[in-house]
Amino acid sequence: MLLTRRAEFSASHSCYNYALSEQQNRDLYGEYPGSHGHGHNYVVEVTLEGEPDAVTGMVVDLKLLKEVIQREVVDPMDHRHLNYEVQPFSTVVPTAENVAKEIWTRLEPHLRFDNAKLHSVRLYETEDQYVDFTGGR
């Protein structure tokens, strides 16, 4: 069974990559040199896979899941500039792909249960663009 909890955070980011030419940056990210970036209302959906506990009838305590997402993802990223204030994005370009991977990396160690584990992270950068990450390659 899959169980999903949703959370939101608002953050800014800039996807300028100095290893690429100005034209490549404009084409790939729509960013200009020296840009301080722009922001999104990110929505993250965290999905766990497991079986309901025989006694509690729950795959995972949703209160605990909410607290883990809040502590590991929302608190450090909400109302922050990802490039300037959230690691590893001082050196890793904070594309939706890389932010989804980072969210997985932060959550996964805290979501290992006897009957359940992290299944996927879906990150909406906008309503019209989202990324699904299921760990590994």
Added chain:
Amino acid sequence: MRLTRVYRFCASHRLHAPELSEAENAEMYGKCNNPYGHGHDYVLHVSVSGEPDAGTGRIVNPALLDRYVQERVLRIFDHRDMNQDVPDFEGVPTTENLAYDVARRLRANWEGTFGRAAALDRVFVQETPRNTFELRMRG
């Protein structure tokens, strides 16, 4: 990892199978068989799977994907009648067949445009908020 971008187009269709009688069509398709057709605001999700490039951090260049979908799909369907204006549409324009048709158009020059690292993974079409159709290309 999979990246999805969402597109919209407005199109009309009439569900009518030439192999069936008038009565059978009316029975099978109901209102969707009304003679002059009707339209929907379709929502199309195109998913691409692969690994983010180490340099760019992207699976696919979204601007390139947008141009490709615009040229291959949206230009063909937006503000068109699928029965009359899309002559190479295969079959009755149900949204099942629309999903297959969109996938066929997207596959046509996919590797030539995006290479092998970024694979077309999924086509998801919402006909109305109550009717959605999903085609998985990989696994």
